[in-house]
Amino acid sequence: MLRAGGIVLGGSFVSGSATAADGATTLTVLSYNDIQTAAAEDKNFPRLVTLIEQRRAAADGPVVVVGGGDQVGPHALSPISQWRAPVDVLNEVDPDADVIGNHEFDYGFDPISDVTADSGFPWLATNLVDSETGDAFDGTESSEIVNRGGVSVGLIGLADQGATTGKTNIDFEAEGVTIEDYTETGPAEAKRLKEAEDVDAVIALAHTGIDDAELLAEADADDDIDVVVVGDDEQRYPPEAVDGSIISEARARAAFLSEIELTIEGGEVTGFDGRLIEVTDDIEKDPTASQIINDYRAEVSLDSPVVETETPLNATFGANYHRETGYGNLITDAMRERVDADAAITNAGGIRSDSVYGPGEITGGDIFNTLPFPNTVVSLELTGEELVETLESQVITLESETGQSFGEEISQQTSGLRFEWVPHEDADELVRDVYVGGEPLDPDETYEVAVNSYIANGGSGYPLEDKVIEDTGELQATTVVNYLEEKETIAPEPEGRMQRVDRDLPDAAVTVDGNGKVVAQFDAPDDVESVAEDTATVWTPEGDHLDAEHVAFDEGDERLVVRVDDGDLADTVEDADDGDELPLDLYAEYESSEYEQIYFERSRLNADLTATVRRRGRGRAGPPGR
Missing domain, CATH: 2.60.40 (Immunoglobulin-like)
Structure with a gap:
């Protein structure tokens, strides 16, 4: 039974004082998630390192530091450092464990072993198991036990379908990996840790998003999971008690640090207090972390200006998932010009950083920060009918589960196309009135379409596999930089390419x-x-x-x-x-x-x-x- 502020709460949490009573210990849990693009910037990430050290020093008792996944990608340095820049910095943090998220697979399946080998801490994948042995797949661990200050803490790592098959191009079955139901494997492993290993607390590192983390808490009938550290959907979610577990997510990109103070008494968690601490500019940067990042940046001159923009370049998720943006137009225009295609399409999820750049000077680092994946520009041949099917594959209807959470979405950016999208389940056509190059689309005509290699391989649900006619081998970010270097100024704006x-x-x-x-x-x-x-x-x-x-x-x-x-x-x-x-x-x-x-x-x-x-x-x- 859990207690907050010294009051017994009948099995449910209420945040309050976690000051340890006689015979009790305060365990502090510090967590972060989805570092992603911040790994390539000498900004918030080095400040987060400092903040973690400050909160470690200020803790009244033992401290556990953990991550919620998606730390090693995507970021602007991935073309040269791959996972190494963020891992080098995280090694300075010295966390107790992290969880394998979808972006840990950005470099492929086999390199996961390289990521874990370079890390001075374990990566957990409790429900991603070797199909033959049932153990965590090669390079990862099923669980970790941390003994500190007389407290024993069990750590497990979970990922759901959305963060595995839903957001990667990995064929897990072909790789010999089974994705077990996290709502079954998680509670079962937590129970084993408490009964067989006699741990005082279990922390689940769940790369699932908040909604699925709440399902995990609900499925944990015996309340063996005390804390769920969440990643993936990048929400600001201060520590909150849900169905017998404390759930927290620290947004993303090193913007916040989650701090939860657990009262451990008699071998169990009896109370908690928690908060999200913002990473602000008045926090000094850790000098070692800054040097690691800047040394990598110097290798590719990411701070060199490439163009002046008169309009903002909007790389926010909210804008690019929901509507046409000037920056989305610029990216796809560059892709279409690169291969002299009729049209170009890029997925909204491939435009990162969740920031706005300009008006003003734009550097190469800005472009690589917004297009951080090692995707190349690819040319396809599609019939008009296939082109419409491709566009329709990204429409999120208002009535869908995602639509009810985030609203109706078009989830892509385009060039050379104009069309209407109707985001409702009862629509006769999700995409209609399509024009290519100013002319009505012919369903039987063949069109050349530029895309990135991720969606060419079926990523984000695009039905494009086996249609590639040319892979330029050139990074999508490089294509955009080259396109911009030929211009003195730019002023991209929405042009009515995608009409809701x-x-x-x-x-x-x-x-x-x-x-x-x-x-x-x-x-x-x-x-x-x-x-x-x-x-x-x-x-x-x-x-x-x-x-x-x-x-x-x-x-x-x-x-x-x-x-x-x-x-x-x-x-x-x-x-x-x-x-x-x-x-x-x-x-x-x-x-x-x-x-x-x-x-x-x-x-x-x-x-x-x-x-x-x-x-x-x-x-x-x-x-x-x-």
């Missing part, structure tokens, strides 16, 4: 003659409660767009009226001839009575417009002599 649509308005026809106003009226769907006037925009297939000058919605008769300036609209289709009929799209955001958006502020409407061009009265010059 939740509901459709009826089709409409308008005439564009350059005089007066163009007015379109629509019967709105039943779930429209209001329309945001400043969001209505008309787009051409080429990416030109015009904001509406007036929008009116009558909730009583569910009537939507949109007005644009005819002269401005005519300018957007200036290359069209008299009598031409052009496809246009109207988009507008609205408050929905049906869709409860998780990420986006509002839902989005679309109407297909057919614009007939009339040039009379526009003064267009004719042939000489007229």
